[in-house]
Amino acid sequence: xxxxxxxxxxxxxxxxxxxxxxxxxxxxxxxxxxxxxxxxxxxxxxxxxxxxxxxxxxxxxxxxxxxxxxxxxxxxxxxxxxxxxxxxxxxxxxxxxxxxxxxxxxxxxxxxxxxxxxxxxxxxxxxxxxxxxxxxxxxxxx
Amino acid sequence: xxxxxxxxxxxxxxxxxxxxxxxxxxxxxxxxxxxxxxxxxxxxxxxxxxxxxxxxxxxxxxxxxxxxxxxxxxxxxxxxxxxxxxxxxxxxxxxxxxxxxxxxxxxxxxxxxxxxx
Numbered sequence: 198x199x200x201x202x203x204x205x206x207x208x209x210x211x212x213x214x215x216x217x218x219x220x221x222x223x224x225x226x227x228x229x230x231x232x233x234x235x236x237x238x239x240x241x242x243x244x245x246x247x248x249x250x251x252x253x254x255x256x257x258x259x260x261x262x263x264x265x266x267x268x269x270x271x272x273x274x275x276x277x278x279x280x281x282x283x284x285x286x287x288x289x290x291x292x293x294x295x296x297x298x299x300x301x302x303x304x305x306x307x308x309x310x311x312x313x314x315x316x317x318x319x320x321x322x323x324x325x326x327x328x329x330x331x332x333x334x335x336x337x338x339x
Numbered sequence: 340x341x342x343x344x345x346x347x348x349x350x351x352x353x354x355x356x357x358x359x360x361x362x363x364x365x366x367x368x369x370x371x372x373x374x375x376x377x378x379x380x381x382x383x384x385x386x387x388x389x390x391x392x393x394x395x396x397x398x399x400x401x402x403x404x405x406x407x408x409x410x411x412x413x414x415x416x417x418x419x420x421x422x423x424x425x426x427x428x429x430x431x432x433x434x435x436x437x438x439x440x441x442x443x444x445x446x447x448x449x450x451x452x453x454x455x456x
Contacts, residue, residue, distance in 0.1 A: 214365035221363075221394075239425055246396050250364040254398075308433060309397035315432045 203270040204230075210249075212261035212280055217249045220265055224276065227267045231274050232337055240316040241335050245276055247309040247316075248331040252280035254306065255329075271337065273318075278331045284324040342366035344373055349456045352415070353384040355445060359391035362399030370399070374406040374417075383415025386448050390421035395429055407439065416440065418448045 208223050210216040221242050228241040245265065252263050261282045268275045313320045319334035345357040354377050362370060377385060385406065389395075407417040418440040422430070430436040442448035449456045 214363075217364050218361065236425070243394075243396065243429070246363060246394075250396060250398060253364055305397055305401035308400055311433060312397055312429070 203268060206267045206269075208265045208267075210263050210265070212252050212256040212259070212263045212282065214253050216263075217246060217253060220249050220263065220278075221246045223265070224267065227269065227276075228274060228335075230269055231335075233274075233335070234338075237335065237338075241274065241276070241333070244313045244316040244320075244333050244335075245278060247313050248276075248278035248333060251306065251309055251331065252278065252282055252329065256280065256282045273334050273336045276333045278333070279328060280330075281328040284326055284329055342369055344370065346373070346377075349449070349454070352382055353386065353449075353454050353456075354382050355386045355388060355456075357388040357391065361394035362392060362402070363394060363396045364398045367396075367398040367402045371402040371405065374402065374409070378406070378409045378413065383410060383413055384452055384454050385410055385415070385417040386420055386445055386452075386454075387417065388420045388445060389426055390423065392422065392426055395426050400429070400433065400435060403439070404435070416452060418442060418452060420445050420448050 206227050208220060210220055224245045225238065225242050228238040233241070249263055252261070259282065261280055264279045266277045313331070313333065317333045317335045321332040323330045342358065342360040342362060347355040349355060356373065358370065360366065374385065387403070403417065410417045420442050421444060422441065427436070427441070430439065430441065440451070442451065445456065
């Protein structure tokens with residue numbers, strides 16, 4: 198019987214801009230446990246940063262939290278970034294910014310989603326009335 | 340986790356902003372405020388030196404795009420200088436390297452933009 202080692206690291210942060218860097222730092226350490234290249238570790242860090250940013254931008258001034266659960270095994274690193282911001286919360290990017298970006302043909306939240314899609318192997322976003330979960334998977338190199 | 344912005348004024352309508360640190364959801368409002376202030380003060384050419392930027396996310400990209408649009412409307416430009424390969428890659432994978440003028444050095448940027456340093 199083959200034993201599969203599976204380590205889990207959990208981190209909960211306030212859903213506010215100043216804490217996103219804390220999540221990135223933690224993820225840097227966690228991703229370094231995997232046989233990833235320097236670039237791959239950086240990719241995971243940015244993807245998690247984007248997932249947290251997505252939560253923060255919807256949270257506004259609420260007392261929401263972000264829970265980051267990282268699961269490491271020999272096959273992949275799976276990081277689930279969950280918030281308790283109601284799914285119907287509107288993004289709090291100031292109007293003038295959203296307009297300027299739209300006029301330039303850019304949707305900032307779309308950029309964040311695009312980055313996540315490119316940087317990791319799988320992205321699964323689940324929204325419910327009680328919150329949103331972004332599940333990021335990066336497979337170990339063969 | 341901090342952002343430092345050093346501003347230099349080679350001439351009246353040009354500013355060089357040397358940015359150091361991480362541009363993310365926490366620090367990008369600071370950069371945005373600086374760009375808006377300069378644009379409203381009549382600056383037309385903004386040379387943003389990214390060589391000491393270690394991290395850039397979608398909010399930072401959003402701020403740079405907003406600034407680019409603002410300055411191009413004023414018939415100026417916002418150009419980027421010296422991003423590390425890691426940062427340059429973010430522009431490439433989002434296709435934004437085709438929107439921004441990105442130069443290796445401040446001198447290159449000034450020469451190509453017709454600005455005297």
